[in-house]
Amino acid sequence: MSSHSETGKFHYHEPGLQHQFEDMGQQEESVSIGMWMFLVQEIMFFGGLFTAYLVFRSKYPMAFAAGSNHLDAFWGGLNTLVLIVSSLTMALTVYYAQKSNRNMQVIMILLTMAFGATFLGVKTIEYRDKFNHGLVPVQGWNKRIKAETNAEHETKPCWEVDHNAPAIEHPNPRGEFQWTDCSLVKKAQDEGYLTNAEKIGYFSNGEIDANKFRDKVRIFYYLYFVMTGLHALHMIVGLALMTWLLIVAWRGSFSEDYYMPVEMSGLYWHFVDIVWIFLFPLLYLLGRHFMHGG
Amino acid sequence: MAEYEQHDHDHIEHDHMTIPKYIGIFLVLVVGTILTYFAATVDLDFIFPGANTLVALLIAFTKMTCVMLFFMHVYWSPRMIWLSAVASFFWLAIMFSYTMQDYLTRDPGVFSP
Amino acid sequence: MQDAITAEYSGPPKLNYLNNGFTLKSWLLTKDHKRIAIMYLITVSLFFMAGGLYASAIRLELLTPASDLLQTGTYNKVFTQHGILMIFFFLIPSIPAVLGNFILPIMIGAKDLALPRINLLSLYIYWVGGAFTVWALLQGGVDTGWTFYTPYSTTFSNTYVMAVGLGIFINGFSSILTGLNFIVTVHTMRAPGMTWFRLPLFVWAQYATSLVMILGTPVIAITVLLLAIERFARVGIFDPTIGGDPILFQHMFWFYSHPAVYIMILPGMGVISELISNFSRKKIFGYEFIAFSSIAIAVFGFLVWGHHMFVSGQSVYAGLVFSFLTMVVAVPSAIKMFNWTATMYKGSISYDTPMLYGIGFMGLFLIGGLTGLFLGAIGLTVHLTDTYFVVAHFHYVMVGGQVIAYLGGIHYWWPKMTGKMYSEFWGKISAMLVFVGFNLTFFPQFILGYMGMPRRYSYPPEFQVLNIFSTAGASVLGVGLILPLIYLTQSLISGKAAGDNPWMLPGLEWRTSSPPPTENFDVMPVVTWEAYEFGEESGLDLEGARANESVRTV
Missing domain, CATH: 1.10.287 (Helix Hairpins)
Incomplete structure (x- = not known):
C-alpha cells in the first residue's frame, strides 16, 4: 500500500480488483475484516439464544436435564464428528486453493458439501423422531395418535415412569407436546437440590405436577428447536455458498493470487462448526450424568 | 506518515x-x-x-x-482480527453476566443446594 | 492544493456524481456511496414525515383530557407507530446512513466505502423492512408500544405484532451492514497520511456507532424473532403463567435498545464536534478525549440497560449496579460537553445556520443528559417511571440531540452534497423556530411528569394548561421542521452555486469539488495536516480566503 503514497496518483488496476481499492492487498484486508465483523454479529445473534438458554437452565435445571436425556446423543455426537470432518475438508479446500491445485479443490468442496448434507440428513432423522414422539413444542405440529377406546393407560405417578424404557406412544389426538416422565424431579427432591424456581415451578400443593413440569421441558425443546433450527439454516446457507464456490473452482478461477472467496466461505463454515461444538454438549449431554440409577 | x-x-x-x-x-x-x-x-x-x-x-x-x-x-492474522474475536466473546460475557446478576440475586440460593 | 479554494473554474460543467448518469437504473443499481446516501435521505425524510404526522395526532389528542379525537385503542396504536417509525426508521439510520454514507469516505480520502455492494444491499434491506412495516401499519398497526413488552405483545394484543416485528428484524440487518461497512472503511480506506489521530471526530463517532450496531443489533433481531415465534407457537418462554419469564424479554430487548440510544446520539455528537470546531474556527479542544469518549460511550453503553427495568421486577442488587453504571456512562458525555465549550472559548464564532443548530444541541442535550441522571437514580426513578418526565427526557436527547444534530449536519454539508447554497435567512429562522418550539413542547412535560402525568394514557383535567402549552409548542416546532423542506428544495432549483469550500474550512471534504466527482477526488489526496487545522499547516490560505469573501459580500 505504501507504494502509491509517493506518487499520489491513482494506480493502474489489476484484473479482479474493485474500483475503490488501490491494490489487491487492500482489497483482501477489507474483505477479511468485513467477514470477521459479520462473524462478530453472528456470534451476538446466537448469543441472544444462549442467554435465554442460560437463564432457563439456571432456573429449571432438572427440566433441562430431563429434556436433554431424551435427545439422542448418538446422532448428536455423530453430527459433531461429521461437522468436524467437513471443517477439515473446508480447511484443505483453502489449502489447495492457495496451492493453485484445481482438482483437489473441487474434490474437497464436494466432500465438504457431502458432509454438510449428511449433517442435515441426520438432523432430519432427529426432527422426525421428535415429531413422532410428540416433542415438538408447537401444538398441532406433532404426529396425531388417536386414542384407542379399549387401551389401558398407565396410571402410575409421573415420577415412576421409567425413562430408560423405549418411548411409549401415548394417544395424542391434537398433536400436542407430550411429556410424562418426571423421575428427575423426584430424584432432585429426595436428594434436596431443587432450585427455588423449581420448588415453585414443578409443584402444585406440595405434589409434583406433571403438567407444570411438562411446560418447563417444553421450554427446553423450544430452545432446542430454535437453536438447532437456526444452525441448520446457517448450514443451508453454507451449502448454497459451497455450490457457488464449486462452480467458480471448477472453472479454475482460484489460485495462489486470488483465493479470498474460498478463505471467506471457509471462515463462515468454521463458524457454523463452532456453534455446533457448543450446542452439542449444551443440548445433548447436559443431563447425561443423572442417568445412572435414576 | x-x-x-x-x-x-x-x-x-x-x-x-x-x-x-x-x-x-x-x-x-x-x-x-x-x-x-x-x-x-x-x-x-x-x-x-x-x-x-x-x-x-x-x-x-x-x-x-x-x-x-x-x-x-x-x-497468523492481523491484530484487528484477534481483537474482533476477543471482543465478541467479551460482549457475550457482558450479556451473560449482566443478565445473570439479576437472576442470581433475585432469590438467593438458586445455585446452592 | 493551494489554489483549490480560490481557483475559478470556467468551461463545461464538471462531471460529478449527480450528472454522471440520469437513468433510474443508474440510481437504483449504483454502487456510489453518495447516490446511496441521497436515496437514504429521501426515504428517511419520508419516514420522518410519517412519524411526525403521528406525533401531531398525539399532541392534538392530548389537548384535552377526554379521548375525543382518538379512541383509546387508536391512541395506543398512534403512539406505538410514532415510536417505531421514528426510532427504527428515522433516528437509527438517519445520521449514519445519510450523512455518514455521504461524507465519511470523503473525509478519509477514499474513493468509496470499502464494500459498495454491501452498502447498496443495506439500502435495499432498509426499503424491504420499511415496506413491510408500513404495510403492517396500513393493515391495522400495533398497539404494544415500541418496546413490545411481553406478555401483552405475545399473548393479549391482537394487532399486527408479528408483521411489524419482522419488519424491524429485516431493518436491523440494514443497520448491521452499514456499521460493518464503516468499520472496514475506516480501517483500510484511509488516504495516505490520514492517521487515526488525524481523522475528523465525526469519523470517530461513526466508528464507535458502528461498533454498537454490530454488537447490539443482532440481539434485537433474535429477540424479535423469539417474540414472533412465541406469538404463534405459544411456547411460553415469555409467558409467566407457564414458566416463562417476561423480564428475560426486557433484558434482551434493552441489551440492544439501550445501546441503540447511543447509535442515535453518538453520530449526532460527531456532527456537533465538527460544527463547534469549524464554526469557532479553532482547533478542537482535547481531540483525543473526544475521540476516546466516543469509544467509551460505545462500551459503557452496553453496561447500563437495566436502568429501564428498575421497577419491572429486576433484583435490587442488579438495580444498584445498573444505577451506578448509569452515572458512569454520563462521564464521557460530560467530557464531550466540556471540550466543546472549551473549544468555543475565545474562538472566532460565526453564527451560520449549522452553528445555531450546534449551539442549540449543546443546551438541549445538556438538559436531556442531566435529566437522564435523575432517572438513573434508583430512588427518584420510582416516582418518575412511566410519567411524562421520561417522555420529556428522551425527547430532549432524541429530538434536542439527534434530530437537531442531523439538521445541523444537513445544513452544514448541503452545499457539498448538492453544490447549492440554501437561504441563510430562512435557515436561521427555522433553526430558531425549532429551538423555541422544541422547548415549548417538551419543557412543560418535565413539569407534568414530575407532577405525575402518566405516559401512554389520558390525564386528569388539572394538567390541561401545560398540555396546551405543549401542543402549541409542537405546532411551532412543526413549522420549524417544515421550513427546511421548503427552502432546501428551493435551493436545488434556484439556489446560488455554493463553491467548493463555502465555509472556508480545512477538512478533506472541502478540498474536492461540490458536488464531488464519482470517485470523490480527482487526485488521491495526501494528508499532511492535523484535523481542524486552521493555520498555515492546513496548506490552505483560509484566512485569506475568508477575508476575500468578506470583501466580496460587503
Missing part, C-alpha cells in the same frame, strides 16, 4: 499450515468430541454441582480455540 503496517502484507500469509498439521488439529477435535461424550456420562457432581457442565464447556472452548487459531488462521 500514516500507519501502513496493516497493509504491508500483500497477501495474508498462508504457508504456515501443512496437511499433517491440519490432520493433527482434526485429530485433536475428534478426541475432544469423544472426551466430551464420556465426561458427560460420569457423574462429577461430587466435586461441585455443575462440574459436568464446566468440563464440557472447557473442552468446547479448547476445540473452538483450535478451530479458530488454525482452521480459521487467526494465529
Whole structure:
C-alpha cells in the first residue's frame, strides 16, 4: 500500500480488483475484516439464544436435564464428528486453493458439501423422531395418535415412569407436546437440590405436577428447536455458498493470487462448526450424568 | 506518515499450515468430541454441582480455540482480527453476566443446594 | 492544493456524481456511496414525515383530557407507530446512513466505502423492512408500544405484532451492514497520511456507532424473532403463567435498545464536534478525549440497560449496579460537553445556520443528559417511571440531540452534497423556530411528569394548561421542521452555486469539488495536516480566503 503514497496518483488496476481499492492487498484486508465483523454479529445473534438458554437452565435445571436425556446423543455426537470432518475438508479446500491445485479443490468442496448434507440428513432423522414422539413444542405440529377406546393407560405417578424404557406412544389426538416422565424431579427432591424456581415451578400443593413440569421441558425443546433450527439454516446457507464456490473452482478461477472467496466461505463454515461444538454438549449431554440409577 | 503496517502484507500469509498439521488439529477435535461424550456420562457432581457442565464447556472452548487459531488462521492474522474475536466473546460475557446478576440475586440460593 | 479554494473554474460543467448518469437504473443499481446516501435521505425524510404526522395526532389528542379525537385503542396504536417509525426508521439510520454514507469516505480520502455492494444491499434491506412495516401499519398497526413488552405483545394484543416485528428484524440487518461497512472503511480506506489521530471526530463517532450496531443489533433481531415465534407457537418462554419469564424479554430487548440510544446520539455528537470546531474556527479542544469518549460511550453503553427495568421486577442488587453504571456512562458525555465549550472559548464564532443548530444541541442535550441522571437514580426513578418526565427526557436527547444534530449536519454539508447554497435567512429562522418550539413542547412535560402525568394514557383535567402549552409548542416546532423542506428544495432549483469550500474550512471534504466527482477526488489526496487545522499547516490560505469573501459580500 505504501507504494502509491509517493506518487499520489491513482494506480493502474489489476484484473479482479474493485474500483475503490488501490491494490489487491487492500482489497483482501477489507474483505477479511468485513467477514470477521459479520462473524462478530453472528456470534451476538446466537448469543441472544444462549442467554435465554442460560437463564432457563439456571432456573429449571432438572427440566433441562430431563429434556436433554431424551435427545439422542448418538446422532448428536455423530453430527459433531461429521461437522468436524467437513471443517477439515473446508480447511484443505483453502489449502489447495492457495496451492493453485484445481482438482483437489473441487474434490474437497464436494466432500465438504457431502458432509454438510449428511449433517442435515441426520438432523432430519432427529426432527422426525421428535415429531413422532410428540416433542415438538408447537401444538398441532406433532404426529396425531388417536386414542384407542379399549387401551389401558398407565396410571402410575409421573415420577415412576421409567425413562430408560423405549418411548411409549401415548394417544395424542391434537398433536400436542407430550411429556410424562418426571423421575428427575423426584430424584432432585429426595436428594434436596431443587432450585427455588423449581420448588415453585414443578409443584402444585406440595405434589409434583406433571403438567407444570411438562411446560418447563417444553421450554427446553423450544430452545432446542430454535437453536438447532437456526444452525441448520446457517448450514443451508453454507451449502448454497459451497455450490457457488464449486462452480467458480471448477472453472479454475482460484489460485495462489486470488483465493479470498474460498478463505471467506471457509471462515463462515468454521463458524457454523463452532456453534455446533457448543450446542452439542449444551443440548445433548447436559443431563447425561443423572442417568445412572435414576 | 500514516500507519501502513496493516497493509504491508500483500497477501495474508498462508504457508504456515501443512496437511499433517491440519490432520493433527482434526485429530485433536475428534478426541475432544469423544472426551466430551464420556465426561458427560460420569457423574462429577461430587466435586461441585455443575462440574459436568464446566468440563464440557472447557473442552468446547479448547476445540473452538483450535478451530479458530488454525482452521480459521487467526494465529497468523492481523491484530484487528484477534481483537474482533476477543471482543465478541467479551460482549457475550457482558450479556451473560449482566443478565445473570439479576437472576442470581433475585432469590438467593438458586445455585446452592 | 493551494489554489483549490480560490481557483475559478470556467468551461463545461464538471462531471460529478449527480450528472454522471440520469437513468433510474443508474440510481437504483449504483454502487456510489453518495447516490446511496441521497436515496437514504429521501426515504428517511419520508419516514420522518410519517412519524411526525403521528406525533401531531398525539399532541392534538392530548389537548384535552377526554379521548375525543382518538379512541383509546387508536391512541395506543398512534403512539406505538410514532415510536417505531421514528426510532427504527428515522433516528437509527438517519445520521449514519445519510450523512455518514455521504461524507465519511470523503473525509478519509477514499474513493468509496470499502464494500459498495454491501452498502447498496443495506439500502435495499432498509426499503424491504420499511415496506413491510408500513404495510403492517396500513393493515391495522400495533398497539404494544415500541418496546413490545411481553406478555401483552405475545399473548393479549391482537394487532399486527408479528408483521411489524419482522419488519424491524429485516431493518436491523440494514443497520448491521452499514456499521460493518464503516468499520472496514475506516480501517483500510484511509488516504495516505490520514492517521487515526488525524481523522475528523465525526469519523470517530461513526466508528464507535458502528461498533454498537454490530454488537447490539443482532440481539434485537433474535429477540424479535423469539417474540414472533412465541406469538404463534405459544411456547411460553415469555409467558409467566407457564414458566416463562417476561423480564428475560426486557433484558434482551434493552441489551440492544439501550445501546441503540447511543447509535442515535453518538453520530449526532460527531456532527456537533465538527460544527463547534469549524464554526469557532479553532482547533478542537482535547481531540483525543473526544475521540476516546466516543469509544467509551460505545462500551459503557452496553453496561447500563437495566436502568429501564428498575421497577419491572429486576433484583435490587442488579438495580444498584445498573444505577451506578448509569452515572458512569454520563462521564464521557460530560467530557464531550466540556471540550466543546472549551473549544468555543475565545474562538472566532460565526453564527451560520449549522452553528445555531450546534449551539442549540449543546443546551438541549445538556438538559436531556442531566435529566437522564435523575432517572438513573434508583430512588427518584420510582416516582418518575412511566410519567411524562421520561417522555420529556428522551425527547430532549432524541429530538434536542439527534434530530437537531442531523439538521445541523444537513445544513452544514448541503452545499457539498448538492453544490447549492440554501437561504441563510430562512435557515436561521427555522433553526430558531425549532429551538423555541422544541422547548415549548417538551419543557412543560418535565413539569407534568414530575407532577405525575402518566405516559401512554389520558390525564386528569388539572394538567390541561401545560398540555396546551405543549401542543402549541409542537405546532411551532412543526413549522420549524417544515421550513427546511421548503427552502432546501428551493435551493436545488434556484439556489446560488455554493463553491467548493463555502465555509472556508480545512477538512478533506472541502478540498474536492461540490458536488464531488464519482470517485470523490480527482487526485488521491495526501494528508499532511492535523484535523481542524486552521493555520498555515492546513496548506490552505483560509484566512485569506475568508477575508476575500468578506470583501466580496460587503
